[in-house]
Amino acid sequence: MLLTPLKRERATDAVYRALREAILDGLLRPGERLDVAELAGKLGVSLTPVRQALQMLAAEGLVEVRPRSGTYVAGVSASDVRDTFDVRCALECLAAELAIERITREEIGRMKKLLQEMTRPIRTARDRHAHAARNSEFHMILLRAAGNRRLLALYEELHAHIQIARIHAADKEWPGRLEQESAEHRAIVAALEKRDLPRLIEALRRHIFRARDSLVAAVENKTTGESA
Template sequence: MADQKERRLLPVKLDTYKPLREVVFDAVREAIIDGVLRPGERLMESQLAEQLGVSRTPVREAIRKLELEGFVVMIPRKGAYVAGISLKDIADVFEVRAALEALATVLAAERITEEELEELERILVRKAEIIEQQEIELFIESDKKFHEILYRASRNQRLIQILTNLQDEVHRFRSVSLASPGRMRVALEEHRKVVEALADRDITRAEALAWEHIENAENSLMEAVRKKGDIS
């Protein structure tokens, strides 16, 4: 577990056309998703502004927007805190994600290109290598890319956006789930079957496999966080 010094935010880079408030929002949101800012941790405007190298105004605006998205809670007379995630929250997210990911997989079976299928195959090979190295963070990164390509293949921009947001909500606990013995290898095999169904343009099988994968991911995560005791 990283100590407080290791968990500092890095100064934001201004080599982008985004407004400063959006750059700061993205930086703080990413820090929450990646676990740099942990559930229940107080968000001090002055401290965040110093670490990010900006004034307090864009930090304040970012915190307000993060509250609207559910990543931050405001407690009267106490301030802003990183929102926790309960087992009920996870169940709700996965209930929606399973249905929408199944839809994305159905659409991908109809619309995926040969180039995208090859991208998915390459990720499967990379995942197998990562499993041998037992590098959980690299596996999570590859897993995220896998789903990004799958979502993209649906050719439905609104669906892509919703699914990406849902992924972000549980990303903070992915390392806990994948640390379970054998889970990375099982996830790889589940993805391999999905790719085979996509390549065969088998819509029915692809949909069933998508449901199975998300349900297994939920069960693994639920079991892991109960054992770890980080959420209620």
């Protein structure tokens, strides 16, 4: 009784991971139609895990199910990035207010360790994935330290870090901005260590709005490049 669902669960997870990586890396391109039978054939699994994996990806905003049409890789638009990052900034500043007195030295210490790890050079797709995961975790420490479940759920629902990963995969120039990103992260940690809320909010706004503008520019350049 236990073995069947477990096995199916594993196939779903494996399909989910494979498709997620292919979308984040741009191997499956925005707007591309995803045919369940074809994917199942290519991956050597039955239809059910593919359907389930596509549902998980839809919940993350990576695929789009269009009724009576099919399932497609979701697009990334400049306006969506702008909207997402404006809300992200508001939520992160609220987290800052709630976390400023609550965040522990250990949590700040973990942010510092991630900061250091994020200075490693990025040469391969693997490096890029590791960097994206560390950047996400850096911000999640602050969000969790706020101790507000509703806020955490809203933040996770934005999937801002998925957008970052997708845009970076297609943007060869972003490693050139690593030094700037690192300086912004250091300012965030420095303000947290001093428990200086106005400085923390200023540092967060500078970081998130700069990231927003860089990502929007990357999306717009890519669109122009494709149509030219």
